[in-house]
Amino acid sequence: MTTTAREHQEWSDSLGAWLLGALPDDEAADFSAHLEHCPVCKEDAANLQVAADALPASAPPLPAPSHLKARIMAVVEREAQLLAAAGSEADRPPAPAGRRRWSFGGLSLRPGFALAATCALLVVGGVAALVGEQAFKDGGRTVPATLASERAAPGARAELRIDAGHATLTGTKLPAPPQGRVYEVWIDRGGRNPEPTSALFSPRSDGSASVAVPGSLKGARGVMVTDEPPGGSSIPTREPLLTVSTS
Amino acid sequence: MSDSAQDLRTLADEDLMGLLSRGEARAFELIYERHSGPAFSLAYRMVGARGSAEDVVQEAFLSIWRSGARYDRTRGSVRTWVLGIVHHRAIDALRRAVVHDRRRAGDEGIEERFEARERTEVEVARRDEAKHVRAAMDTLPSEQCQVIELAYFGGFTHTEIASMLETPVGTVKGRMRLGLEKLRNQLLAHVVPAS
Numbered sequence: 001m002t003t004t005a006r007e008h009q010e011w012s013d014s015l016g017a018w019l020l021g022a023l024p025d026d027e028a029a030d031f032s033a034h035l036e037h038c039p040v041c042k043e044d045a046a047n048l049q050v051a052a053d054a055l056p057a058s059a060p061p062l063p064a065p066s067h068l069k070a071r072i073m074a075v076v077e078r079e080a081q082l083l084a085a086a087g088s089e090a091d092r093p094p095a096p097a098g099r100r101r102w103s104f105g106g107l108s109l110r111p112g113f114a115l116a117a118t119c120a121l122l123v124v125g126g127v128a129a130l131v132g133e134q135a136f137k138d139g140g141r142t143v144p145a146t147l148a149s150e151r152a153a154p155g156a157r158a159e160l161r162i163d164a165g166h167a168t169l170t171g172t173k174l175p176a177p178p179q180g181r182v183y184e185v186w187i188d189r190g191g192r193n194p195e196p197t198s199a200l201f202s203p204r205s206d207g208s209a210s211v212a213v214p215g216s217l218k219g220a221r222g223v224m225v226t227d228e229p230p231g232g233s234s235i236p237t238r239e240p241l242l243t244v245s246t247s
Numbered sequence: 248m249s250d251s252a253q254d255l256r257t258l259a260d261e262d263l264m265g266l267l268s269r270g271e272a273r274a275f276e277l278i279y280e281r282h283s284g285p286a287f288s289l290a291y292r293m294v295g296a297r298g299s300a301e302d303v304v305q306e307a308f309l310s311i312w313r314s315g316a317r318y319d320r321t322r323g324s325v326r327t328w329v330l331g332i333v334h335h336r337a338i339d340a341l342r343r344a345v346v347h348d349r350r351r352a353g354d355e356g357i358e359e360r361f362e363a364r365e366r367t368e369v370e371v372a373r374r375d376e377a378k379h380v381r382a383a384m385d386t387l388p389s390e391q392c393q394v395i396e397l398a399y400f401g402g403f404t405h406t407e408i409a410s411m412l413e414t415p416v417g418t419v420k421g422r423m424r425l426g427l428e429k430l431r432n433q434l435l436a437h438v439v440p441a442s
Contacts, residue, residue, distance in 0.1 A: 021398065022399075022404050048427045049323075057373075061377055063287070064284055065287070065301060068301050069279060072308050073276060073279075076276075198305075199309075202313065204268055204269065204270065208270075
């Protein structure tokens, strides 16, 4: 058996585990990448996918609780309204390039977000464009995000709206996460690692996104977003796409 | 219900996903109504507690709402895509070991309580489908069925299963693949051809 054939056999042996979700995240990502280049494994996967897809049906059928729908739709309606508001401003020309300096370094949030004050804001609710953090009469405030300059497309913007204990991250022209990954929102509370949240998302086809940040931001230093495997991670595995300082 | 909302009900899942990806909340609501039952059933089967299952379903559907554009109709049905996301979320919850601490004895028998509810046509179809798949799984050798159950519903990795069963990893992976092959053959052998 050649080395190549042996390697292929190792991949092939892992097919069942991959289909069942039994590979660790890194191995699953490697296997997905292998599938893109191996027609034999791809065909085998397609054949066995029938069996894996049938497994959920073996669970005893239960109706979803009615209150769950109300809970989910409350978030969806809120985000839909914010998205609609952001969409009306999506064509606004970006601020002068000389005033925007996207940058970050490492997983830890960079102290002193003076640069953020020069970032152009995505305007929510049809309010005129402003620069830097903005406080509203209703007690809410918006904080612009700092995006990774090497990953964000020109014109990409994001901000965090903090209002009555709720925080919502909105963005425009955000890049799609890498294939097979989703964005995960994290809260930095000053610990060694940021705190994971259940907020996983991918921007829509036009790069817009609106995500409610679960939990309280009281005492938090900031919020960040990284791309992670489907289902999220418990600690970040990538450099952040964007960071927001809330302290 | 408005005429436009009624019109949406006539759309196929794939068409609703197009609207959902543009931020149409009503399209999302219909996708939720159509698939939340199987999603909750799968989540409950995996995490074993009602509250945790609700959390998993909520996270999964909000992820769907926020990433609707990622749905690719060439890779399968919306149902399969939705349940795949639920499965990922449940595995994540299990691996974070959050739900193990939240299992409650009070949840025992939840299936029976729910199954006593009204039996709609959809529910009857779901129950029939469940019986069909369970019957196919019953034909698997026990060691194959065991690793599939531990992996798919238990959220364990192949190395964790190998350790639990004191069996080589290669053997576990082999049983997974053989079990899926046999399950596929059983399912296809009993498909009733369309008349």
